[in-house]
Amino acid sequence: MTPLKLVGGYGSPYSRKMRAVLRFRRIPFTWIMRGSPDDVGIPDVPVALIPVLVFPGEDGRADEAMIDSTFQIRRLEKMFSERSIIPTDPAIAFLDALLEDYADEWLTKPMFHYRWKYAADIHKASHVLALDRNPLMSPETLKKMSDYIAERQIERLRVVGSNDATTPVIEASYRRLLGLLESHLVAGNRFLMGARPGASDFGLFGQLSQLAHFDPKPAGIAAAENPRVVSWVSHLDDLSSLEVENAPWPSRQDAAAALRPFLIEVGRVHAPFLISNARALRSRASEVRCEIDGLPWVQQPFPYQGKCLKWLREAREALSAPDRKFVDAALESTGAETIFTAQI
Template sequence: MSNSSLVIGGAFSSPYSMKMRAVLRYRHIPYRWVLRNSKWDDLPAPPVPVIPVLAWPDGKGGYRDVMVDSSPQITRLEKEYSNRSLVPQDQALAFIDFLLEDFADEWVTKIMYHYRWTYEDDIEKAGQLLPLDQNLQLPEAMHTKAHDFIIKRQVGRRAMIGSTDSNTHILENSYMDTLDILEQHFQSQEFIFGDRPGRTDFALYGQLKPLLWQDPTPMAIAVKRAPRVVNWVQRVDDLSWWEINGNEGWVTLEALEETIVELLHEAGKTYAPFMIANYEALKSGSDEVVCEITRSEYRQAPFKYQAKCLQWIREAFDNLSSTDQARVEECLSGTGCENLLV
């Protein structure tokens, strides 16, 4: 076993694992892929038991450190490797990319979870496939047990993510709107911000891979409604072949495609009110987040990690120069995302 490269421990059906593996592939960073909890998994326990885990070798056959959470993982990789960067040099554009990355990670993930664990065909497919990541030779009786256990646990967590009967139309409408916007975008563009992928591309890919390329209910919708987006997901899975010239290839913020402005509006209608209400609920000690999304009431229990995400966004904005803050404000004005910054 080679212990000289980075190791990523994850699972095939995990959106964030796929996100990070696609980042490593595109960036030409050598890595070893390990299925978490399989016989190849030799990684120490991370601080929080989630995937993907990224582990740095210590040069003596062990690991120097391990970390979780895909956004900070990307940030650390940016510090350690300079080629094929995901972050534009224009700090204001980089901020917009960071914001939309978080929209994908924290909102689109609700849509992903909702479809996978609500409809029978999707539940059944996930229940059959997920246990096999750990062991292809799983004996049949254990496969059945794991299938039942995973389904029970994941369906039981639906409400925690926000996938309830009364929120269903909000999540599903947001899926359709996001597909329509992206389908239109890819009629003239390769990636979200021009001719090279950024953090938003990989975050969207992570959530859209299950939706458009794995789970039957949302996949059937996407093939009819947004075939270009399905094909784009297949591309982003492995962009090691995509040619990059230095720091070139990014759009300028002032010439952002109209479709990306629409995507910001989508985030401003859904993700932004949720993130703000979630933050406020935690601050006031309330046990429920209630907010209005597209004229409907959206409810779920508060989520600590997502309050941290909002804080990171506010810090990133505070760290911009006043010129760049003004450029970001101009870009976000009227989208609903500007409300995140106050």
């Protein structure tokens, strides 16, 4: 089989997520660093985002490229059946998708915030991300490019809602997540989805590959307080040797119990954001203004995350009545149920 191509960046959480998925799934692929001398001949995609996954065209047709890690994962599930990362029980798959959304759409806030707020973090990211394109770059080009990257990304802190008002909420949510994952591992759960990894595990890994392993401030916090999580991230990066034949997906009871602390965290931070964001988009407000974790939250509306709420609602609606009953019971009193019940 002609290998797929994954075009991304070392410093991009979603690129790292997809590279780990392809490695775990043992799907042949080549990794191409975006902007490097190897990044040639990749078909255009509708929005200039990474990672780009390139599928070889059939019968000599042009290669096909797509973006968006969540949909890339689902497309791969249709193409390859071995070593699936979507739980077979639709109700557990729904919880996995909800936690993947939290990882992709909430944890990106701490990830972007820490990277572009503090001087040492800005210095490391702006230089290393520039050099990732070409480590042989001249010092003059490096200076120009690192200045450009830092300026552009700091300006975009507003996109994820990182500002003085939201800093305590964002930073406390990162520390809590580290603690939750630590407790989950101490309790003997190798992954969010139990004995084998689901899409949510790879979503979590993507963001933590940066937070816990790259950016100095959040990596320092993880190393000092939750070194077990630092090691978990190393493992997730390449699970190609993990055999899954004897690793069943969790039972409904086990999943509901083990995931409850994470669902409470979703209810604490992600749910109020998704709801207020969707309301702001609906009323065409210029700002999302709400309270998260008891503190004020202000940011500009984020259209993509309006779609995320819609997709999550559609996924719940698509469940059979008994599956929905289980899911609703699992979400009850976590706060996460408001994603599905709040009036938008």
